[in-house]
Amino acid sequence: KLSGRVIVQPDPEALHAALGRDLLDAATKSVNARGQFHLALSGGGTPEPFYERLATDLEFRSMPWAQTHVWVVDERRVPADHEKANIRMLRSALLDHVPTPGHQVHPMFVDGDDPAGRYADELADAYGHALPSAGGGGVPPKLDFVLLGMGGDCHTASLFPASPALGETEAWVAENDGEKVVPPPRITMTYPLLNNARRVAVLLTGSGKADALRRVEALHEAGTVDAEEVPISGIDPGKHGGTLAWYLDAAA
Template identity: 40%
Template sequence: MTAKVEILADKDTLVDRAKELVIQHLEQAIAERGQASLALSGGSTPKPLYEALAQASLPWHQLQIFFGDERYVPRDHPDSNQRMARQAWLDHVDIPAHQIHAMPTTADDPKVDAQTYENELARVFHLAAGEFPRLDLVLLGLGDDGHTASLFPHTAALQVCDRLVTVGDREGQPRLTLTIPLLNQARCVLFLVAGASKQTALSQIFDPTTDPQAYPARFIQPQGELIWLLDAAAGANLQP
């Protein structure tokens, strides 16, 4: 499918546009299906978006919150994605606790925790064996190396196509991550990318000859919409 690319003046403008799109997609999902499912990204770029969403007015009891990936650290660790999301947003609104589905990191075995989260997704979405859920909206970031979620270049997680959740590997450090086929089931994937350090990765990702094993964000081609929001620094080489 064809990606929609918007290049915004600066990071603040990017956050404002992201907030607008997130609210729009969540409200549309609730209107059509009675609830909305959203997978969150970690990292520094989405934090101001989460802080902005904490001030929004949404039917919080109709949201199901998931995570695209998680560092394999305790929930109160400074590097935890769900800790950041809770502090910036989720703890400030009335989303029922049982509708915030954090990735578990307590089994001392990331493969066990990946299976536990897969079981949770199957329970919430009433999946039969072999089925994939269709998330309404997935937020993703982009690393300087072209990774997204915890799908890193030339790692085994890129080959996993029969699971919902797998173990990513960043230089020997395990992560939990949603798999490529699950991400590609989404009704909308929204990439948020800021900073000049992302220019090389973006140039490769938008080059149809690039090997996606080297720049894994190229694997993200959802059945629904694909939207890239870039600030001017990130998107400088993509300007028409």
């Protein structure tokens, strides 16, 4: 009933193995085709054990980490060593244990002038595009693989219900805040960037995700989108030739 491919496994362990294999396959194909793999990762509690598995399971030892660029889907505006910083979790669960060169790990900027715009510039730079800040904005780069999660309010990335970043039609990255944004304020990849990805995977485990998932299913069945109230329903890489896949355990 969901749009896209749906992968269901009995438990998180089996699901992580299936996602890991698909990620390895995507990475291998990207490196063969373009010499690089651009991977965007989410924070949150759900993917942490998956990242740990990816770092340690011998099945994934052929991941082309040296050719991988790691991007962050969204970030809280806190220092990098803060317990709520996604980059802190990503490093301790995964990045500290794999041979991706430091300059290919791209933490979001969280302070200073226009952190979202500077991150878009960094993306453009890594892809060899003209920098958005130099008037080179426009078609976003194609991330090879984006891993998303979803909150109980159907937010994904830091695209929360009724928040300003939902309305971004141009910027690739945006600051986001508002009544329904769980504090602290956030920086997030936007629909234009996320929906231009080659592959988007949504990882959901546990019964706590089931009600939110029913809301998404109802919209997909009706063929409608309600980005304002169900932000994840606005995720649709298919319109730019990409794919969407849902990785669910039985409880979700």
